Amino acid sequence: MAVLVRRTTYLAAALALMFGVSTVQAAPKAAPAALASTPDIPIPDIKYTKFTLKNGLTVLVHEDRKTPVVAVNTWYHVGSKNEQRGKTGFAHLFEHLMFSGSDNFKKTYLNAMEQVGATDLNGTTSQDRTNYFQNVPTSMLDYALFAESDRMGYLLGTVDKTKLDIQRGVVQNEKRQGENQPYGIAYELLVENTYPVGHPYSWTVIGKMADLDAASMTDVQDWFKQNYGPNNTVLVLSGDISPEEARKKVEQYYGAIPPGPPLAKHDAWIAKRTGTHRTLAQDRVPQTRIYRTWNVPGANTPEEALLDLGARVLGGGKTSRLYKRLVYKDQLATSATASDDASEIGGQFDMTLTARPGADVKKMEQAADDELRALMKSGPTDAELRLAKTTILAQYTRMIERVGGFGGKSDLLASCQTFTGNPDCYKVYLQRIKDATPATVKKAMNDWLSDGDYVLQIDPFPTGLAATDTGLDRSKEPVAGKAMSLKLPPMQRITLSNGLKVVLAERHEAPVVNLQMMVDSGYAADSTALPGVASLTLRMLEEGTATRKSLEIGEELERLGATFGASINLDGAFVGMNALKATLPQALGLYADLVRNPAFPQNEFARLQKDRLAAIAREKVDPQGIALRVVPALMYGEGHVYARTANGTEDAVGRMTRGDLANYHATWFKPNNATLLVVGDTTLAEITPMLEKTFGGWKGGEVPKKVIATVPAPTKPLVYLIDRPGALQSVIVGAQLASPRNSPESLPLEIVNDVFGGTFSSRINMNLREDKHWSYGVRSLVQPAVGQRTFMSISPVQTDKTGDALKELVREYKGVAGERQITGAELKFAQDNRTLRLPGSFETAGQLGGAYTTIVQYGLPDDYYNTYTEKALALTPEQANTLASRSFLTDRLVWVVVGDMSKVEKDVRALNLGEVRRIDADGKPL
Known part of the structure; x- marks a missing residue:
């Protein structure tokens, strides 16, 4: 559930610090003569069938049989511009309310859809529309259509004051969370100052706090009745379904829903301005x-x-x-x-x-x-x-x-x-x-x-709109289907003449090829003296080679219609390119040059060194960024190869030279230390000669061995406090260590974590968001790693509930560890969610490549995902609870709280969770 706005405010992606997302975009070589003109890229043609029900519902059907998945995409033509001043935020508030269950589907929608394996599952609100979308296994389509149609036609009987207050609180915490980010004040100032008073875009999508507080039951009921009828809706079914099948199902589930009233629609209102207007504002940020x-x-x-x-x-x-x-x-x-x-x-x-x-x-x-x-x-x-x-x-x-x-x-x-x-x-x-x-x-x-009117038009209401009695008994939900079998393209393997391992998975539905060079290094390979060197090295790959200059590389990529990116995680470095089939030979030449021959030019290094220092400064004012920067060293101890974050420290980055980056690349980037994963519209017979031509001359050599020491669990609980004066929210992180990614316990632990905090329907999210509405969302996750992994919960909560929220989190940790054991129903929910959503996770070449990257990096069996469902469903409640009892270290957790200590420290200390230590944003004791 999210608000969509028209501009980005560059909110920090805090999880990138620890979870392998130090992603780098490509840089710009002069194009070959053959590419002097725009490549002949055809305009896509998405085939569809369109029909309209008697009640006005417009339906589009697109058939795509490559995986047993159907996308259900519902667009209501109502957004924040349909509101009025004094009653803003209703469209977004209602987006949340529509996830809370309906008259005949008395379940929290996200919980229910997670249980039947939905992927790409969410809802969003913009100025102009509200949409709900999910990809479901074909066997679960009836279930999804029943639920979607029920909240369209039969919602208001379940919307009571309790639900309204809960979702109002969730939305207000979403607003606080956005405003608590660096530059979070920008959006509201922008819309209020670029549009005249009364313009439909002159308020934010999320609305005003006062308006949300004042929303009454009558207000929200009138809003729904006015805007969410089938005659104001477009439904798209795309995937493993024929138009004939779709028409039958849509008539069955939606045909009896009556149309809504006639609607007034805004015409174009550009609100062109004259002159220059300037506002100065301040925020807690490191850069203007x-x-x-x-x-x-x-x-x-x-x-x-x-x-x-x-x-x-x-x-x-x-x-x-x-x-x-x-x-x-x-x-x-x-x-x-x-x-x-x-x-x-x-x-x-x-x-x-x-x-x-x-x-x-x-x-x-x-x-x-x-x-x-x-x-x-x-x-x-x-x-x-x-x-x-x-x-x-x-x-x-x-x-x-x-x-x-x-x-x-x-x-x-x-x-x-x-x-x-x-x-x-x-x-x-x-x-x-x-x-x-x-x-x-x-x-x-x-x-x-070069510089900086309203017309109201009323058209006749369409005639002939009426409900059709389909005979559907809404007192009975459709019987849920079963987890569907999964057969991914096989991993074909060859080794080039220089020892470079190549893995190919063919996928011919779209004319694209995804390339991923996987180098066994990662930021665990950083030297102790230079944390951050691996990440900066990967960032520099796009900044010039022996024959191509930085700005030329981006130009060539654009000519080829290709994208390039490099990223780093704890244990690996990844250099990726997504290329069009039409320009693959030329793209491979560029790709090999970027992988093999970075020049690390001094002028580019000096520029990016400054950029990296600025990025670290931004991390150190973002609450989640602060917490996630300090957790690794607190968990693994100074000197451990995992006690670092991807971007490193200001001191280390400030001391780096371009020679340090060149040395990292020369040490680790060798064909005998790498695997090239190819996914997409090609074959071994076609791609192998191209790879020999572009990578065959790459020479191998000796590579250092990374030593990943085993760390004992803490002997007592510790609480670390980091002050961020004026923070609108506190961020609470609870951290412990877990077994490696390739451990036999890995999959069962992920399922247990789903019960605790890994999904929307998890215990801690239901508690702090849905029940208490103290947060926009909390979660827990297990970081993938070759060695011991960090297992943590991340909970942004409103400042005045910091102590209470921490108390609830402690209770939840103790509960899953044994005081409130995982029930059979909870386990089944988590198992169903993981297995039923699997087919929807391998649709694109990039998704498939990501899965195979996991298999290769962590040494998992080739059939890991093809046998995933069987293994996940085999876990019993007894096994789950035994694992939980030894995996949740309730008496040895490391807690980190980032917030305004003048308001929260007293409450945190009063909980007596363990020794309390004050540290700064670098993790240094105060």
Whole structure:
């Protein structure tokens, strides 16, 4: 459940610190002559069948039989713009309420869907629509349709004051959690200052606290009756289903739902502004950030495609003018982006500039303005426009891999139908992209970016809308299906002449190939003196080779329609590329060069060294980031190879030289220490000669051995306190150690953890979010690792409930350890969730590659996922409780609390959980 907004506020991805997501995007070589023009990337064609029920429900069906999964995507044409001042936040509040059960489906929706194996499961609210989506095993489709249709037609009988108060509290904690992040105040200031009072986009999607507090039962009931009828809804079924099957099921489950009342809809209201208005605000952040916004035409207009292209040229990546000037050349900013964010009745063109610490902010802002004015004066070059077009066309090509979720085929069809009435509207957009010229892009930018009315139209209500009696007995749920068999493409193996191991899994449904070079190193291979060197080395792979310069590499990637990324986790380094089938030979040449021949140029190193120091500074003001930076050393002890975070420390990064990075690469990046995983539209016969050509000359050699020492469990509980004055929430982390990823206990422990905190329906989330509504969401997880793993709960809670929440967490730990044993029903729920959702986890080449990466990295059997269901279902309640009793160290937990100690320390100490120690954001004693 989430709020979608049109701009990013760069919230820190705190879990990246510990869980292998020090991800690096590609950098920019001059393209071969054969690629001087835009590659001929065809516009995707998503086949569908469309029909409308008598009650007005519009249904789209897309058949895709590659896995036994159906995406169910429901779009209600109602969002925050349909609210009114004084009653804001209703659309998002109702999104939450619709997860709380309905008249004939008296279950928490996420719990129920998790139990039947749903994946890509969530709901979101934007200014313009509310959507609910899940991919379910084909055998569970009736169950999902019953539940979705019941909350559409039969909800209000279960919405009482208790449910309203619970979800109101959850939403308010979601709001607090967003505002507690660095730059979290930006969004509300932006919408309030870029739109006139009364404009439907002049308030945030999540709404005002006072409005949420004032919402009455009558208010929410009237809101639902007005907006959630079938005549205001688009339903898309995409996947393992025929149009005939779909029509029969949809008629059965939705046909008897009566239509809602006639609706008033907003027409376009761009709210173009004049002049310049400036606001200064302060937040607890390490860097100045500037947002610059213009109101422009919205989605599905001719200007949208042109402004999208202009935004990509100006600030869409490493080939963009803002990046080259502000980040790369002048080094005034750590990031500089532009985007065209198109919504239904209007859009916004944005520039977001994050200053490098110590940089001249005015100079940065002026440089960005210079680049904008230069682009508006001359327009993009032919080469710039080709790159922008290729990037957008390649993005849409990759969408056809997925039936559901954000950016999948069902999402695209639903969006087009909802906002235009034409499911093929994306083709119109992409044709506009193809047809754009430098002159048309220049004109659009000048029309709308050179400077800074309301019409009410009432159309006749469509006739003939009526309910149909389908005879469905809603007092009886459909019988749930069984876990479906899974047969993944086999892992084919060869070894190249130089010893490089290659694993191939064929997947031919989309013309893409995913490459992942897995190097046995990780940030556990950092030297004690230089934590962070592995991560920075991976980041530098994109910054130049012996024959390609940094900015050239990104340009070549865009010409090829390829994406590149490098990442690091505790035990491995990963260099990935996703390539189009049409340009695979050229992409492999670039990929091999990036893997084998990084030059680590001094000027690029100096720039990225500053960026990394700024990133560490951001981590140290983000509450979860602070907690997760200190946990490894507290758990493993100083000096252990796992006692580090990916980004390292300011001291170590400040002392690094480019030679340190080159040495890390030379030491670990050798073919005999690596495996290349290939997933997608190719065969061994086709790919092997290409790999011999590009990687065969890579020479092997000796590689150091990592020593991962075993750590004894703590002998007593410890509580560490970190002060963050003014924090709106506290973050509570409870940490312990668990057995390695390839342990026989690994899968059973994951299932036990699902009961405790690994899913939405887990004990701790139901307690602190759904029952107490002290948090937007809490969870627990087991970090994957070759050695002992960190097993932790992460709980952001409102400040005034910190002590109470910690007390509840202690009770829950003791409960699962034996005081409140796991029941058969809880275990079955967790088992069903894990096994039934499995087919929906391998839809794309990237998902399949991720699974096979896990198998290879941790030495799991090739048939690990094909036998997963059988092994998971074999776990008994007795076995689960025995494992829980020895895995949850209730009397030896390490607790970390980050918050405003002037408000929470007394309550934490009063719990007497163990010795309390004050530490700073680096984990040093105070």
